[in-house]
Amino acid sequence: MGEDGSTLRPSGIASGGNTSEGERVPGLLRLFTGEAPLAQALPLSGEALELGRGALLGEVQDPRMSRRHARVHFDGRHFHATDLGSQNGTFVDGEQIPANTPREVRRVLRMGDSLFVPSPDVAPLQKRGVTLVDGFVRGPVLQQLLAEVTRAAKLGFSLHIHGESGAGKEGVARTFHQHGPQSEGPFVAVNCATIPQGLAERLLFGARRGAYSGADDAEGYLQTAHGGTLFLDEVVELELAVQAKLLRALETREVLPLGALKAKKVEILVCSASNKDLRALVSSGKLREDLYFRIGRPQVTLPPLRQRPEELPLLLQRAVQQISPQLGLHVTLVEACLLRPWPGNVRELLVEARTAAQAALMHGATRVEARHLSQSAGTAFGPAAVAPAPSSEERRAPREETSRAKPVAPEEKARIEEALRQNGGNVAATARALGMHRTQLRRLLERHAISASAGGDSDEG
Numbered sequence: 001m002g003e004d005g006s007t008l009r010p011s012g013i014a015s016g017g018n019t020s021e022g023e024r025v026p027g028l029l030r031l032f033t034g035e036a037p038l039a040q041a042l043p044l045s046g047e048a049l050e051l052g053r054g055a056l057l058g059e060v061q062d063p064r065m066s067r068r069h070a071r072v073h074f075d076g077r078h079f080h081a082t083d084l085g086s087q088n089g090t091f092v093d094g095e096q097i098p099a100n101t102p103r104e105v106r107r108v109l110r111m112g113d114s115l116f117v118p119s120p121d122v123a124p125l126q127k128r129g130v131t132l133v134d135g136f137v138r139g140p141v142l143q144q145l146l147a148e149v150t151r152a153a154k155l156g157f158s159l160h161i162h163g164e165s166g167a168g169k170e171g172v173a174r175t176f177h178q179h180g181p182q183s184e185g186p187f188v189a190v191n192c193a194t195i196p197q198g199l200a201e202r203l204l205f206g207a208r209r210g211a212y213s214g215a216d217d218a219e220g221y222l223q224t225a226h227g228g229t230l231f232l233d234e235v236v237e238l239e240l241a242v243q244a245k246l247l248r249a250l251e252t253r254e255v256l257p258l259g260a261l262k263a264k265k266v267e268i269l270v271c272s273a274s275n276k277d278l279r280a281l282v283s284s285g286k287l288r289e290d291l292y293f294r295i296g297r298p299q300v301t302l303p304p305l306r307q308r309p310e311e312l313p314l315l316l317q318r319a320v321q322q323i324s325p326q327l328g329l330h331v332t333l334v335e336a337c338l339l340r341p342w343p344g345n346v347r348e349l350l351v352e353a354r355t356a357a358q359a360a361l362m363h364g365a366t367r368v369e370a371r372h373l374s375q376s377a378g379t380a381f382g383p384a385a386v387a388p389a390p391s392s393e394e395r396r397a398p399r400e401e402t403s404r405a406k407p408v409a410p411e412e413k414a415r416i417e418e419a420l421r422q423n424g425g426n427v428a429a430t431a432r433a434l435g436m437h438r439t440q441l442r443r444l445l446e447r448h449a450i451s452a453s454a455g456g457d458s459d460e461g
């Protein structure tokens with residue numbers, strides 16, 4: 001696995017020398033300056049940090065910051081910022097604050113062209129930075145999770161990945177495969193939620209010619225994954241009878257295709273994923289307990305993008321540059337994105353960033369600004385019915401994020417209907433255009449009582 005050139009090396013300032021290994025170091029993460037993503041940890045030495053152009057910012061200075069710009073104070077739970085009479089102002093969660101009046105910072109602080117995110121522990125960023133490996137952006141949380149995944153893979157275990165839709169579970173599964181004992185073999189990804197009912201057995205286990213009228217010899221996903229890794233996304237969407245057959249195949253390492261008399265040997269590693277809590281699904285009878293014991297552990301939880309802000313600027317930069325390598329990022333775009341909850345996670349962010357880049361080009365801009373981002377980007381689809389409840393660690397919602405708690409928004413419905421119309425009623429294409437998974441879109445269609453049949457409901461494409 002190659003590491004791409006643009007890794008953001010960790011940088012920081014001394015933390016006062018009093019912290020020991022494992023101790024949490026509250027402070028600020030400086031994630032963006034000028035036009036570039038950054039990975040700079042600024043630990044609070046004592047209770048407060050005074051920020052301004054000068055020594056504290058290290059090598060990467062910001063000419064638009066005043067020499068004494070703002071003070072940030074941590075009271076043990078919350079961060080507060082006070083503007084010290086700066087020339088260009090201090091913005092807390094998107095709003096300019098008056099000078100000499102402390103304001104709680106929930107998510108992001110803007111000074112000059114720099115963005116700072118408060119964090120109860122800046123040590124992970126200081127140690128690990130943000131890396132780019134095979135096009136996959138990895139912040140400190142993801143790096144730690146992948147280290148765990150790699151250990152499970154090397155031991156030849158199964159792995160279950162829990163996380164919201166679009167958070168990057170497939171990328172994690174690929175890392176699992178690449179570090180496993182069968183990395184030379186195929187990686188076969190199957191989204192169980194999109195397998196039409198009644199076809200699951202044939203698609204998973206294959207069929208022999210004549211098994212049913214018109215049946216030809218066909219390999220199933222399990223045979224295709226022989227010698228490699230089978231990634232079962234949304235595994236709980238399989239019917240119980242199919243779950244039983246899957247378990248049998250995994251236990252006996254043999255597959256019996258439909259209509260076949262003789263079983264075929266298969267050697268596969270299994271990685272599964274779900275955005276739901278598997279234990280709860282076992283309790284409610286939707287997942288077989290014995291299958292849970294076979295594939296549900298060990299489990300890793302991939303946090304949603306809103307809990308991994310370190311990755312966001314680099315993800316944005318890459319998405320924008322796919323549209324045009326000449327386009328830069330404006331600080332207001334990154335700030336707006338850091339303020340939104342992104343219920344569709346990385347998938348949604350990438351789609352919206354590309355759309356914003358196109359809008360910027362249409363306006364003849366050289367940098368993508370917040371005004372090029374669609375208003376509903378990153379906000380409209382929450383709280384996703386499928387999203388796990390926010391953990392106690394989850395940062396408190398800033399002003400923009402309150403839209404997540406609102407009941408179904410009418411503009412959400414209008415946006416889905418418009419996207420469906422533009423895509424001729426094709427659910428798969430519409431989901432792609434909206435930056436979400438088909439399953440997520442289907443749930444929203446149900447929630448809003450929208451029929452996809454207007455333009456022909458098809459999953460093709």
Ligand SMILES: Nc1ncnc2c1ncn2[C@@H]1O[C@H](COP(=O)(O)OP(=O)(O)OP(=O)(O)O)[C@@H](O)[C@H]1O
Pocket residue numbers: 135136137138163164165166167168169170171172233275311315346347350436437
């Ligand atoms: N860290 C990342 N760096 C770059 N791209 C990413 C990253 N995480 C996810 N992506 C991209 O975001 C999109 C969604 O990721 P992925 O399909 O892995 O999500 P998922 O969690 O499996 O979603 P679902 O459960 O809906 O299938 C993909 O295009 C993927 O390449």
